[in-house]
Amino acid sequence: MSTRHVLLGLLAGGPSHGYDLKRRYDDRFPQARPLAYAQVYTTLQRLVRDGLADVEGTESDGGPERTLYRSTAEGASELIRWAGEITPPAPFVTNEIFAKVVVSILVDDAVDPAAVLREQRAAHMARMRELTAVKTGPGVDLTTVLSADYALAHLDADLRWMNTTAARLSTLTAEVTAA
Amino acid sequence: MSTQAREVPAGAPLLAARGLVKSYGRTEALRGAALDLYAGEILAVSGASGSGKSTLLHCLSGIVRPDAGSVSYGREQLDRLPEERLSELRRTEFGVVFQFGQLIPELPVIDNVALPLLLAGVPRAEAHVRADAWLERFGVRGQRELRPGEMSGGQVQRAALARALVTDPRIVFADEPTGALDSLGGEQVMTALAHTARETHTAVVLITHDAQVAAYADREVRLHDGAVQESPMLPQAVSHDH
Ligand SMILES: Nc1ncnc2c1ncn2[C@@H]1O[C@H](COP(=O)(O)OP(=O)(O)O)[C@@H](O)[C@H]1O
Numbered sequence: 001m002s003t004r005h006v007l008l009g010l011l012a013g014g015p016s017h018g019y020d021l022k023r024r025y026d027d028r029f030p031q032a033r034p035l036a037y038a039q040v041y042t043t044l045q046r047l048v049r050d051g052l053a054d055v056e057g058t059e060s061d062g063g064p065e066r067t068l069y070r071s072t073a074e075g076a077s078e079l080i081r082w083a084g085e086i087t088p089p090a091p092f093v094t095n096e097i098f099a100k101v102v103v104s105i106l107v108d109d110a111v112d113p114a115a116v117l118r119e120q121r122a123a124h125m126a127r128m129r130e131l132t133a134v135k136t137g138p139g140v141d142l143t144t145v146l147s148a149d150y151a152l153a154h155l156d157a158d159l160r161w162m163n164t165t166a167a168r169l170s171t172l173t174a175e176v177t178a179a
Numbered sequence: 180m181s182t183q184a185r186e187v188p189a190g191a192p193l194l195a196a197r198g199l200v201k202s203y204g205r206t207e208a209l210r211g212a213a214l215d216l217y218a219g220e221i222l223a224v225s226g227a228s229g230s231g232k233s234t235l236l237h238c239l240s241g242i243v244r245p246d247a248g249s250v251s252y253g254r255e256q257l258d259r260l261p262e263e264r265l266s267e268l269r270r271t272e273f274g275v276v277f278q279f280g281q282l283i284p285e286l287p288v289i290d291n292v293a294l295p296l297l298l299a300g301v302p303r304a305e306a307h308v309r310a311d312a313w314l315e316r317f318g319v320r321g322q323r324e325l326r327p328g329e330m331s332g333g334q335v336q337r338a339a340l341a342r343a344l345v346t347d348p349r350i351v352f353a354d355e356p357t358g359a360l361d362s363l364g365g366e367q368v369m370t371a372l373a374h375t376a377r378e379t380h381t382a383v384v385l386i387t388h389d390a391q392v393a394a395y396a397d398r399e400v401r402l403h404d405g406a407v408q409e410s411p412m413l414p415q416a417v418s419h420d421h
């Protein structure tokens with residue numbers, strides 16, 4: 001996910017400071033990894049450097065001084081350009097599960113590739129049950145439901161791939177050991 | 180509420196199947212399948228198509244008698260019960276939902292849902308009140324006068340759930356209940372089923388080949404060639420990292 005564009009998007013609603021942006025980001029994307037403060041501040045500094053954001057001033061509210069940032073006109077048009085751009089349907093080429101299956105074929109009898117797939121399946125299912133419990137919990141909002149659905153659909157895709165791979169393990173073993 | 184609440188010793192399964200074998204001609208649909216179902220749990224049974232899921236559900240619910248093996252329900256053994264007792268259990272303590280086709284096309288939905296109660300001798304007015312409550316709960320009360328052919332697939336399945344639950348069964352058997360629905364329709368049916376089962380402490384055997392549907396369950400068993408695949412222990416999976 002492009003953190004700089006999401007921060008620009010959050011700034012579109014009006015000036016804001018780093019702490020507030022982090023909090024709003026984490027609320028908006030509840031299933032994503034929480035954003036580190038350090039990343040928020042470096043991203044904001046780069047947006048300013050590139051002319052996409054400006055420092056509006058400071059705010060203290062009795063506490064420590066906080067820098068307020070705002071989006072520039074250039075920032076607004078960059079945001080529109082990015083949002084309208086098609087995301088490349090990139091394959092997930094770094095597939096760790098596939099790598100483990102191939103490695104377990106290579107090490108011969110030390111690890112059973114079918115067991116790798118079975119155990120991975122159980123771990124995926126356990127995570128899918130957790131996500132389903134989150135999205136069907138009492139009073140849950142649609143943002144949470146949709147982000148859980150996104151994760152569920154991706155885990156489901158992994159599972160389908162694991163099922164077809166498990167069914168073709170003997171062919172894969174022949175191919176890997178012949179190479 | 181079920182008047183004959185079953186005595187199940189604490190910690191013992193409500194339904195237990197052992198060594199189930201069932202063949203159709205030369206096809207061995209079940210080869211020693213075994214499982215336990217505990218009161219109030221949602222158990223997913225998954226597996227590839229042809230792995231024996233529907234045959235297992237038919238044996239567990241007393242629709243089909245296994246060639247060998249046993250199914251215990253409380254103190255009774257389903258594989259040995261006379262047909263009259265089996266059909267009584269199916270009317271009163273079990274509810275069944277299939278992928279499609281379980282509602283009677285000629286009857287309006289309200290009569291379809293009230294039917295199991297009418298068969299059990301509940302007066303018509305009371306049966307309709309109870310059926311309406313279940314239609315309401317599943318969000319299809321507005322369709323009560325429609326025939327199944329006049330409703331969407333998702334509405335039909337929610338009405339079928341209402342019919343399965345109207346007798347307050349101990350166990351609901353559902354065979355691919357979302358199999359004919361799009362993903363949003365499937366979500367709505369699964370959410371309705373899972374919430375209701377949890378609230379009423381009804382056990383569910385949920386047959387599905389869809390992992391996103393299986394994720395609504397508390398637990399999953401997988402069928403492979405007519406037998407339950409041993410479920411791996413997670414700590415062993417971790418040992419692969421070393
Ligand atoms: N009534 C039947 N007559 C003949 N063969 C059947 C019958 N029911 C199931 N089978 C066979 O038994 C096997 C298991 O079927 P089934 O239990 O329907 O599997 P699943 O529900 O997992 O797809 C399949 O090979 C199927 O063709």
Ligand SMILES: [Mg+2]
Pocket residue numbers: 232233234
């Ligand atoms: Mg089936």
